[in-house]
Amino acid sequence: MTRRLFAFLFCGWIAWRCLDPSAVAQSPSSRFQPLRGQKILLKGDSIARGYGFGNYTDPSLLRTIPGIGSILLGENLSHPPAFETVANIWQGLRPDGTPKTVDTLAAELNANIRQGNVTTGDWLIYEDAGEVNQGIHPAPSPWKKDIYLNYRQSLRDMVHAIEDVVDRSHIVFMTMFDYDPKSPRCRWDAPLDMAGRTGNDAIRDEAAELGIRVIDMNRIMDAVNDYLREKGWGRPVGPDGIHPNVYGNFVMALAILGELGAPIANWKLDPLYRHFSHPNKGGDVATVWGFTRDPDDAQRIEILNDLRRIVVRETARSSSAVAPPTVTPPLACGVPGILRHGRLLGRVVRQPAGTSRPVIYEVGKLFQLDREHGLLVASLREEGGHDFEVGNDGLVFKNLQELAPEKAIAINRLDPNYRLKSNGASAIQGRFPVSGAFVPLGAKLPDGRTHPAAGTGILFSGTLTFLPDRTQGHPQAGKDDREIEVVQLRWDGSSLRVTGRDFVRQFAGVDVGRVGLSNAIADGAGLLCPFAADDGSYVVVVRFEFDRNAWKAVRVGRPFHQAAVPHTSARSPTQPRVYRWLETEASILRDGPRYLVYTRGYDMKGRVYSSTDGLNYTFLFDHYNYNAPQTLNQGLDGSIYLMTNRGPGLLRNPLLAFPLCGQTFREPWVIHDERRVHVYDPQEREIPFVDHAVGANLFLEGRWRHFVTYRVTGLHETDGEGAPQGPHTGLYLDELVYDRVVKPPFGLEPR
Secondary structure, eight states, rough: OOHHHHHHHHHHHHHHHOHHHHHHHHHOSOOOOOOOOOOEEOOOOOHHOOOOOOOOOOOOGGGGGHHHHHHHHHHHSSSSOOOOOOOOOOOOOOOTSSBSSOOSSSHHHHHHHHTTOOOOTTTEEEOOOOOOOOSSSSSSSOOOHHHHHHHHHHHHHHHHHHHHSGGGGGGEEEEOSSSSSSSSSGGGBBBBSSSBBBHHHHHHHHHHHHHHHEHHHHHHHHHHHHHHHHHTTSBBTTTTSBBOOHHHHHHHHHHHHTTTTTOOGOOOOOOHHHTSSHHHHHHHSSTTBSSSSSOOHHHHHHHHHHHHHHHHHHHHHGGGGGGGOOOOOSTTTOOEEEEEEEEEBOOOOOOOOOOOOOOEEEEEEEEOOOSSSSEEEEEEEEESSOOEEEEEEEEEEEGGOOOOOOGOEEEEEEEEEEEEEETTEEEEEEEEEEEEEEETTTTTOSOOOTTTTTTTEEEEEEEEEOOTTTBBBBTOOOOOGGOOOEEEEOOOOEEEEEEEEEEESTTEEEOEEEEOOOOOOOEEEEEEEEETTTSOOOOEEEEEOOOOSSSSEEOOOOOOOOOOOOSSSSGGGTSOOGGGSSSEEEEEETTTTTTEEEEEEETTEEEEEEEESSSEEEEEEEOOOSSSEEEEEOOTSSSSSEEEOOOOOOOOOOOEEEEEEETTOOEEEEOOHHHHHSSOTSOSSSSEEEEEEEEEEEEETTTEEEEEEEEEEHHHHSHHHSOOTTTTTTEEEEEEEEEOOOOOGGGGGOO
């Protein structure tokens, strides 16, 4: 799609959203919700670099905006995100006018991404106080004409260049203040060359078109300046009229955090009081650069509190928090917006029983516990061997910040002392990612009656039997060594309990041995979940119902498959049974009156099956797909998309989402491109892996939200070489944003 067509579609979408009140209800929350590992990054010029004392050398944290922000975050959050600046890379022009390094904001930020300074999930705050016609942009510089349009184009290119890593909801612009600076081009409220529009107007106008939130720092600092002058102290900037002093830095740091949703009106300022004191009282500030009169220590504290009140007041008046930000815009055929939250979980904090090597979280499934709580069940992989999964942990949460590994509840663990059913040989039986379902407290049946199983759930964890050294599946393992662990759960509103555990090889008389990739779906008072035979020779859908004590399999449909038996490989008798399969890793969803099941075939085809009763399926269509994990998912608006990788072979990056239109999967959008997000050795082949992605609709924080969980790992962590876990390996989360919500099951609408 050309940029011009993209802009046309996007502008139309913005206009439509402005007329649709339901769109605002589904926009991402403006509340500050930092996750572990995320950073707040200030990208700018000398103001970002820090000139609060009139120099770049003072060691005090007050010299910089990130320094003050870090103090506030550390005092008020248990797990504060880092607050840093983004490195400036531009080094000017050569004599012939070509750039020495980069010559655009877009190129500079992409260079920071390649260096690992900026990554998915980070917030990017953009500040510019320099000459509006002489930023980082292609030569010739400065601009002689079309300054307003050129500046907007520079901002637009910057956003388009990085939004596949830092999405629009995590980008913030700010207007700029100035008080009689020497350069007329540093006057951001001065008219430029287009119908009286100013530099600040260019920022506001481009932000409005892109759906980027804006901090009106011009308004905020003007209010602060009026206060300081009225009190007779001076100004929030130094004598140069543009660089903020330590109080100006405080205002800017507070305004940034307030715009991100931090409750700054109630935050503690105590640590700042000491820093703002005179040196003889242990402080950092002998005199305030830009003040004409020196406040005593008590007055300095009073100024901090007064300035905080001004920031809170002005932020409430001008902040874009009243209109939550848009994200990468939805296009045709159900392509949603996207928020990239980054890595949720990495290393475990408690070594799981039966393991001794490093263990990391990988594949996640999300479930609804009640109107306020979700459950993340995250799989655990031990270093070494072929995808040696050792169990699953459950994490209960009301918001994403509560997903902390120290709060994990053990759902199941490997059996380190397993004996083969056939000959009693020593082995180790792993526990793999779960499928299943949970009926939340407060759930209703379609007819409005209370759901009889509310507060209960069932999980299915596949097993795989390994050699004692954990390096590969046990070649002597047979059909009976591939059981499914069934875990019964109950939630009472405050605690999650495992109420039952069993190992099965049959459901309702049909042999099973492989768990589906998706969760089960609700069907009246029951649940429908797909399984495969242990050797992947067929797929079958099972109906479960609650008998007042536990979930039980009550009916199965006809087993089905379409994949032809190959002459070699998957069905060859010379290959260990543990690695044989035809179709497997099924996913299921409800599409209006029909049910759909999707399978991954060994013959590099993905297949879609259709049913009218949820149990018995007929082949609908197939499509070519490399042999990678594939899941069919359904967004909040009812649209359907397939998440997988294109390959070939073991190339599982990037992770892509293909929207389903009729019986065709259209061109995809990118969920996560790990080589784009993080730096890897270019000599290393076929890494990294980004796979096993599954979507889920959750009612969280008073609204319906659609999340995508997936793992990032390295090829040689899972191919038997036993490579150590990489610095970015873990469980990742994205959020897809839809314009409307088709009523999900269980009736958990707002009260």
